[in-house]
Amino acid sequence: MHGLVLRLTDYGESDQIASLFLREQGVISAIAKGIKRSKHRFPHHLEPFSVYTFSLSKKPTHRLYFIKAADPTEAFGEIADNIQKIALLHYTFELILTTVKEGEPHRELYDLIITAFRRLCAVDDLIPIRFYLEIHIMRLLGFTPDFEACLTCKQPVKRGEHNRFNPRRGGFLCEKCATGPEKALSFAVTAESSGILHYLKQCPLNAAPRIRISANARREIAALLGAFTTQQLEHTFKTLSFLNEVSL
Numbered sequence: 001m002h003g004l005v006l007r008l009t010d011y012g013e014s015d016q017i018a019s020l021f022l023r024e025q026g027v028i029s030a031i032a033k034g035i036k037r038s039k040h041r042f043p044h045h046l047e048p049f050s051v052y053t054f055s056l057s058k059k060p061t062h063r064l065y066f067i068k069a070a071d072p073t074e075a076f077g078e079i080a081d082n083i084q085k086i087a088l089l090h091y092t093f094e095l096i097l098t099t100v101k102e103g104e105p106h107r108e109l110y111d112l113i114i115t116a117f118r119r120l121c122a123v124d125d126l127i128p129i130r131f132y133l134e135i136h137i138m139r140l141l142g143f144t145p146d147f148e149a150c151l152t153c154k155q156p157v158k159r160g161e162h163n164r165f166n167p168r169r170g171g172f173l174c175e176k177c178a179t180g181p182e183k184a185l186s187f188a189v190t191a192e193s194s195g196i197l198h199y200l201k202q203c204p205l206n207a208a209p210r211i212r213i214s215a216n217a218r219r220e221i222a223a224l225l226g227a228f229t230t231q232q233l234e235h236t237f238k239t240l241s242f243l244n245e246v247s248l
């Protein structure tokens with residue numbers, strides 16, 4: 001079965017415990033017994049920049065799977081060589097580890113991440129893929145942001161105009177409705193950022209790397225999507241501040 005290694009913890013002198021994201025089973029915990037000394041059973045180390053074909057077994061009474069073998073089938077070498085891309089990979093992994101329950105399959109989410117990592121290897125600028133991932137991971141987890149209409153008056157949001165975004169409510173507000181406390185809780189969104197968010201929500205992943213994003217819109221969208229994710233999932237992501245530090 002195909003999967004990614006989201007997290008790896010040393011266990012005793014020769015074992016490691018891994019959180020795996022498998023296409024068919026979702027997130028599972030597994031132990032690689034003897035991985036630190038058996039070159040015969042584990043000719044490769046487990047690491048986050050590869051897709052593996054795992055051979056697993058499990059006793060019905062145990063929560064942990066047993067990794068019998070792990071063969072790398074695809075490597076994301078260009079991610080491993082770039083600190084910004086590494087930071088995005090770890091943020092993506094923290095999002096999955098925080099939200100996906102063990103044993104719940106999420107095939108669409110898995111496919112999105114694999115496709116995004118492949119694209120990420122081929123681009124110099126990771127920001128469009130980063131924003132695409134943030135929007136669509138949240139959508140697949142059931143937290144779709146609303147960029148189409150004002151949350152309060154339901155009027156379509158005019159893309160050529162400035163408006164605001166409320167991360168707690170998960171959508172845009174027109175200037176008329178964003179007053180008082182609503183204004184204090186929301187982020188200003190320029191016309192450029194509004195258009196980019198709209199486009200990224202409905203375009204295919206392959207189209208994302210072609211869009212140009214100004215320095216101002218990068219900061220604006222990163223802040224708004226970061227607040228959206230943090231507030232909707234009620235979790236502070238350690239990997240997000242690092243990602244912002246190295247990529248903005």
Ligand SMILES: [Zn+2]
Pocket residue numbers: 150151152153154155173174175176177178
């Ligand atoms: Zn309104």
